[in-house]
Amino acid sequence: MTIGTQMHQTLTSLEGAVADLKTYALQTEDKNAKKQFTDYANQLDSIAQGLKGRVNYLESQEPQYKVFQKAQQPQQQ
Template sequence: MTVGTQMQQAIAGIQSAASTMKTFALETQDKQAKQQYQQIAQDLDTALKTLEKRNQYIQSQEPQYKQQ
């Protein structure tokens, strides 16, 4: 498994987790839980942006890692 493939899997996993937290935030009536889910989703979105930038860097530096 290439670094590019592993990075894509990590990005997909974080996207999924962020979406789940956003769904939980929408579905709960508990205000404290809603805030916690929203904060987790925001943190995951920040991590996602970091990984996406890193993925772009990897692809620019190492063309062999680009997804086919």
């Protein structure tokens, strides 16, 4: 597994965690919990955005790490 694939997996996990935290914030009626979940979601989203920038940089410097481009290319037989 390449570093590009690993970074994309980490980014996907972070984005999933952000979505979960936002869902928790919507589901709770406790104002303190709602604020905490929202704050945590915002913090993780900031981290995810930073990682996304790093992934974009990596892919621009090392095109072979472009995970989604590879996945879309037809397989050669």
